[in-house]
Amino acid sequence: MPTVEFTRNLARHVACPSEAVEGDTVGAALEAYFARHPRVRPYVLDEQGRVRHHVTVFVDGAQLRERARLDEAVGEASVVSVMQALSGG
Numbered sequence: 001m002p003t004v005e006f007t008r009n010l011a012r013h014v015a016c017p018s019e020a021v022e023g024d025t026v027g028a029a030l031e032a033y034f035a036r037h038p039r040v041r042p043y044v045l046d047e048q049g050r051v052r053h054h055v056t057v058f059v060d061g062a063q064l065r066e067r068a069r070l071d072e073a074v075g076e077a078s079v080v081s082v083m084q085a086l087s088g089g
Contacts, residue, residue: 002074004033006040007083016040026059027070029080044082056085 005018016037023029034041046052049070057064058081059074074080 001076002029002078002080004029004080004082007081009084010040010043010082014039014043016043024073025070026057026064026072026074026080029074029078030070030082054085056083057081058083 001020002023003018003020006016010016019033019036021029021032021036023032030044034044044052044055051057051064051070058079059072060078061081064070064072
């Protein structure tokens with residue numbers, strides 16, 4: 001089962017423990033996670049179900065090329081990492 005994990009800066013706002021979930025795509029893994037932890041969803045996805053502007057998703061260390069590509073495949077041992085993008089100067 002893929003594992004979904006979050007950076008500590010997001011954990012300051014909402015409890016989001018790393019967890020193994022069912023799913024064969026990024027979107028399916030995230031939805032399985034959100035089913036268990038619904039308060040995390042609005043921090044990651046917007047009202048249209050797209051990754052929020054200041055959130056970045058990685059699969060096995062590689063950044064998703066397009067924010068909307070939640071249909072990217074994940075494997076049994078994959079790690080989906082969600083982090084808030086930093087901005088500013």
